[in-house]
Amino acid sequence: MADILENYFEEGYYTCRFGKIHFMHRPGGGRSMVFLHGLGADTGSWRKLMAYMAGDLDIYLVDLIGHGGSSMPLPGYTAMTQAAALEEFFKGYGIILPCLVGHSYGGWVAALIASSGFPLSGLVLIDSAGLRAKLDDTISSGDLEKTRSLLLKNALATGSNNPASMEAIIGSMDKELLDLPLLANIHLPALIIWGSADPLIAIGYSNYFKEGITGSRLSVVEGAGHSPQYTHPGIVAKYISEFLAGLR
Numbered sequence: 384m385a386d387i388l389e390n391y392f393e394e395g396y397y398t399c400r401f402g403k404i405h406f407m408h409r410p411g412g413g414r415s416m417v418f419l420h421g422l423g424a425d426t427g428s429w430r431k432l433m434a435y436m437a438g439d440l441d442i443y444l445v446d447l448i449g450h451g452g453s454s455m456p457l458p459g460y461t462a463m464t465q466a467a468a469l470e471e472f473f474k475g476y477g478i479i480l481p482c483l484v485g486h487s488y489g490g491w492v493a494a495l496i497a498s499s500g501f502p503l504s505g506l507v508l509i510d511s512a513g514l515r516a517k518l519d520d521t522i523s524s525g526d527l528e529k530t531r532s533l534l535l536k537n538a539l540a541t542g543s544n545n546p547a548s549m550e551a552i553i554g555s556m557d558k559e560l561l562d563l564p565l566l567a568n569i570h571l572p573a574l575i576i577w578g579s580a581d582p583l584i585a586i587g588y589s590n591y592f593k594e595g596i597t598g599s600r601l602s603v604v605e606g607a608g609h610s611p612q613y614t615h616p617g618i619v620a621k622y623i624s625e626f627l628a629g630l631r
Contacts, residue, residue, distance in 0.1 A: 387433050388426065392444070399471035401464060402454025405446040406472075413439035414504065414627060415481040417473070419489030420444075421610070422512070423538030423549060425451030428486070432612045435620030440627075443478065445469065447489065449548040460551040462488070462513060463559045466495040473501075480504040482627065486612060487512045487584075488552075494561055494592075498568040505630050506573040507623055508592055510581050510609050515560040517588055531556075566595025573599035574626040576619060578607030600626075 392407040407426045416436075420428045426444040436442065446453040447465050469492065473481060482505035485493030491513025497506045521527050531553050538549040573596045577589040586603065593601045602622040604611035612619045 386430075388430055388444075391433075392442075396452070397472045397476055399468050399475070401448055401468045401471075402456050403452075404448070404454075404468060404472050405452030407444040409433075409440075409442045411439045411441040413437070413441060414630070415441040415443070415478050417443045417445060417469075417478065417481045417483050419447060419469075419483065419485040419493055420450070421487030421489055422534060422552065423450070423540070423544050424486075425543075427451075428610075428613065431616040432620055435617050437624065437627075443481070445472070447492065449552055450544065455545050455548045460548070461555045461558050462491050462495055465492040466499070469496060470499075470501055482507065482630070484509070484623065486510060487609065491561060494566065494569065495559065497571060497573070498565050500568070503571055505626065506569065506571060506596075507576065507626065508573070509576045509612055509619070510578055510584055511561075511575070511592060512584060513556075513559075513561045514584075514588055514591055515562040516591055517584060518557060518560060561591075561595075563591065563595045566592060567597070569596045569599075572626070572630055574622065575599055575601045576611060576622055577601065577603055578609060578611040578614075579603050579605050580607060581609045583609045 392409045395406050397404045418429050425446050429444050448468050449455050483493040484507040486509040490508040490511025521530050534553050575592045577586050579586055604615050604618050607615045
């Protein structure tokens with residue numbers, strides 16, 4: 384089977400003040416969409432989903448700072464740093480009113496961008512990380528160090544990620560968290576997608592996003608774990624397509 388990223392996407396780099404941002408671009412005459420992967424992943428994590436996305440969409444798959452082909456500056460690995468780098472990329476590359484799609488850590492970054500008032504057409508959060516309530520519950524349960532160790536193990540599972548970079552990111556995960564007041568600053572159409580069997584961020588946490596973002600809607604992928612875009616790409620693509628159809 385032909386590789387959809389190699390055959391339909393063009394590779395590119397953009398230099399911002401934090402270094403190089405690596406991305407894959409599939410040009411299209413329709414709406415611009417930017418996809419942000421989770422911790423330890425890269426553009427390839429969207430490969431299965433891309434096979435189901437409409438052909439007219441103008442799609443960017445971005446490697447977050449410290450991941451994939453993007454730069455790995457050791458200091459300053461916070462979610463807000465990622466958001467600032469992406470805003471530079473959007474402006475510099477001329478990406479106007481994109482719809483952001485973020486998974487897990489990428490969802491955290493996407494939510495920060497949306498809460499800042501940066502002009503977007505829509506926001507899709509897939510099993511998003513970064514909730515203050517989730518961190519508080521993890522600390523209360525005494526599982527913080529165990530959780531961080533598990534995150535690092537998963538982030539290094541592919542063998543291609545730099546351990547120091549992943550440790551720096553995980554070490555900053557108690558900063559710039561998402562809470563209800565911050566989510567209330569998101570004033571644009573938003574879709575929350577969640578796997579019903581997510582073992583990392585239980586589906587109950589999806590309600591914080593649903594309640595915090597006025598007018599947002601929640602779509603559940605039954606039986607899916609933390610990465611429904613990978614295990615159930617057709618269903619996730621359907622939810623996204625229906626959401627896009629309702630945007631201006």
